[in-house]
Amino acid sequence: MLFGLVFCTVIALLKGLALGSLAISDSQLLGDVLDASDNFNDESVVKAFVDELVALSHSSKNISACDQCVTRLAVGKSLALLRPELVPRVFTKWCQITKYMTNSTCVSTFARNTVKSSYTGTNFADMLSLMDPFGYDGQLYCCYKESACSKPKTPNVTLSHMWPAKQAKHSVAPVPSANDTFNVLHLSDFHIELDYTVGAEANCSASMCCTPHSSNTFANITSHPQQAWNSFYDSSYMNDTFVKGSSVDAFKNGSIWSPATTFGNYKCDAPEVLINSSMNSIAQYSSDNNIDFEFAIFTGDMVDHDEFSLTSYKMTVESEELVFRDIKNKLGDVPVYAVMGNHDNFPYGELAQENHGFLNYFSYNAELMADLWEDYGWLGPKESQYARKHYTGFSVETTMGLKVISLNSNVWYKKNHYAYWNSTQPDTFGQFEFLIDELVASEKIDQRVWIIAHIPFSSDALPLPAKMFAEVVARFSPYTIANIFFGHTHLDQFEILYSGPGNDAKTIENVVASSWISQAVTPWVNNNPSWRYYTVDKETFSVMNAYNFYTKLNETFANNGAEPVWELEYSSREGYNITWPETAPLNATYWHTVASKVNESVEYNQMYENYAMRFSPYVPNCANSTSCDLNYCFLTSFTVDQYDDCVASVKSKK
């Protein structure tokens, strides 16, 4: 009975399409149903749906990839509504038979969720059950998750009914006291590689390097380049002091091209000893220079980039616990306000709305974090309770009166399945309501606010939330929002929001806000490990300067396993050689000036690129390559649509 119902739905859906009929006729479909209905069971339902999807893929009619994708979602939805638990089997099988993706991607994308591997088929089925395949949801999914459709036009919606009108005084930032600052540490993207193995392949052909399962499939044993490297000390660690481990004969295995050294490699995530070295360098700098940090912000990503099949629930939780423990060990009483990154969840990248039936999938993480942050003294009981329950965001007021709002960016992450239903609605997660309520309350009492999140809005975000965020930021800047901080890209970057009356031209008059995007501790991929701290005006919480520190990772390859040397790379006020009043903060206008120079001169573009990657050996040459061509677009776009439009205009000029 159920089976017949499913198939009626399938047929009805297919008939409803303006695609013409498919290669297989209704009678064929019904024939399948009749055959199967003799012996109705899960196998026959799975088979019928797989056959249906395969037929769609193999249709001799000219159905575009986009229409195929959307139709698949419709077929999937009809199954998800009745037998959601069969969706993963059906889609995995279809994907494998048609070789729509590589086998491992078919499995990680569509196979049912397990605790051992980061597979998302169950989340896919949840999404199907709620989405509108033939509307914006389907187009958006088929664009961002399957690259089968072009980008649909971003809905023209607004959140402006949620706030009072902006008054004239809200268009001007309070003036810094300029003679009294305090220090804030900014950490990001540790990506601890738990199975980092000294001597393993550091130049691997696929997947994650420096692990027991990495290999260089192109390497020719006899043409193995002899490296002058000697830093192969296994089980090295650093608690109070550095303890060098035992020496590994790394060149013994001739099939390894570049053996992984003690402190990390440019194609690998961070071994714990590198993380501890970075934290140690912070503690050391702080005590040597008598510089105290009032608090620290951490903008996410503790779990590494290993294959999804090897990313387990246990490893996710262990990575989160270890990284926060290592931070706590070195920072002592300095409170850390944190956000979770796209890697800091299991399965990877997912996050469900609180009130649509899937809450229990992800509450483990919010509860773990709330407990840990409270135990470490980073959050009080009230904030911790809030973070435990409302995991898309929480706020905390620092002892000096600044409000820090922490947002979970998986809400707008393009890989999160739960972002693909009701996607024309601006706020299915309730995150904007939370953010706006906090901002309205702060504005009323003239309190300044910092917003911290992992993923910046111009890349890897979905277009609508990006547009909504820009609207909120334009409304509450520069009076209330003092600064915005992201991580995620692993690059030292910034982004400017332009919003003028009637136009968003990239002029100095239209500058309203900017964000800081932090460099990473993980070297992955091709960067030197790095961290920064800000000097912040005590009265306005505007940033007066940023000091960026790094270690030249390549110098640890041949130093016989000695500790990395961390040093000041540059400061944001002096590093760009721009004339800027000493008493003025490094605000959006400052960054507009820098961005304009990046646009005008190759020298400035190169300077920016060097800083972005911390002078690693892999920094491209901007003068003779196209690698730096889109930098200006990145720096001057705050939303996905702005970035895409900018890139299109650069490309059309070529």
Ligand SMILES: *[C@@H]1O[C@H](CO)[C@@H](O)[C@H](O)[C@H]1NC(C)=O
């Ligand atoms: C199939 O569709 C594409 C794009 O719509 C078109 O360019 C092509 O000519 C069509 N091919 C056939 C055989 O109809």
Ligand SMILES: *[C@@H]1O[C@H](CO)[C@@H](O)[C@H](O)[C@H]1NC(C)=O
């Ligand atoms: C596909 O990948 C899965 C998971 O990695 C594996 O178990 C299975 O053997 C693979 N199948 C084929 C045909 O390679």
Ligand SMILES: *[C@@H]1O[C@H](CO)[C@@H](O)[C@H](O)[C@H]1NC(C)=O
């Ligand atoms: C968006 O909607 C607003 C108000 O509904 C309208 O004034 C505006 O013209 C629309 N913009 C576009 C690009 O459609």
Ligand SMILES: *[C@@H]1O[C@H](CO)[C@@H](O)[C@H](O)[C@H]1NC(C)=O
């Ligand atoms: C500078 O600091 C002193 C003492 O902290 C304070 O009295 C003075 O008002 C400050 N100056 C400005 C311009 O805020």
Ligand SMILES: *[C@@H]1O[C@H](CO)[C@@H](O)[C@H](O)[C@H]1NC(C)=O
């Ligand atoms: C990495 O290995 C490839 C061969 O697979 C080789 O061409 C390349 O030069 C190697 N890169 C480094 C940095 O050793």
Ligand SMILES: *[C@@H]1O[C@H](CO)[C@@H](O)[C@H](O)[C@H]1NC(C)=O
């Ligand atoms: C490996 O290196 C040897 C010696 O340089 C060469 O003769 C052989 O062709 C190489 N094999 C491959 C697969 O590159």
Ligand SMILES: *[C@@H]1O[C@H](CO)[C@@H](O)[C@H](O)[C@H]1NC(C)=O
């Ligand atoms: C020191 O670090 C090692 C490796 O990270 C760890 O196993 C050990 O428990 C630490 N010891 C102390 C006293 O913290």
Ligand SMILES: *[C@@H]1O[C@H](CO)[C@@H](O)[C@H](O)[C@H]1NC(C)=O
């Ligand atoms: C979300 O989608 C569901 C199912 O399509 C619909 O019933 C509901 O009204 C939508 N909610 C909002 C807030 O639009």
Ligand SMILES: *[C@@H]1O[C@H](CO)[C@@H](O)[C@H](O)[C@H]1NC(C)=O
């Ligand atoms: C810095 O700017 C000054 C004045 O514009 C200029 O003379 C100088 O050459 C610049 N220095 C660098 C390193 O670009």
Ligand SMILES: *[C@@H]1O[C@H](CO)[C@@H](O)[C@H](O)[C@H]1NC(C)=O
């Ligand atoms: C940034 O600071 C400068 C100097 O105080 C000021 O002129 C400018 O308006 C500020 N920009 C913004 C966006 O607040």
Ligand SMILES: *[C@@H]1O[C@H](CO)[C@@H](O)[C@H](O)[C@H]1NC(C)=O
């Ligand atoms: C490390 O890389 C930098 C940038 O390419 C280079 O200048 C430096 O000489 C390298 N150091 C070593 C020891 O290879």
Ligand SMILES: *[C@@H]1O[C@H](CO)[C@@H](O)[C@H](O)[C@H]1NC(C)=O
């Ligand atoms: C670009 O310039 C660098 C440094 O001058 C040089 O090493 C490199 O080979 C050049 N690359 C190209 C593609 O010309």
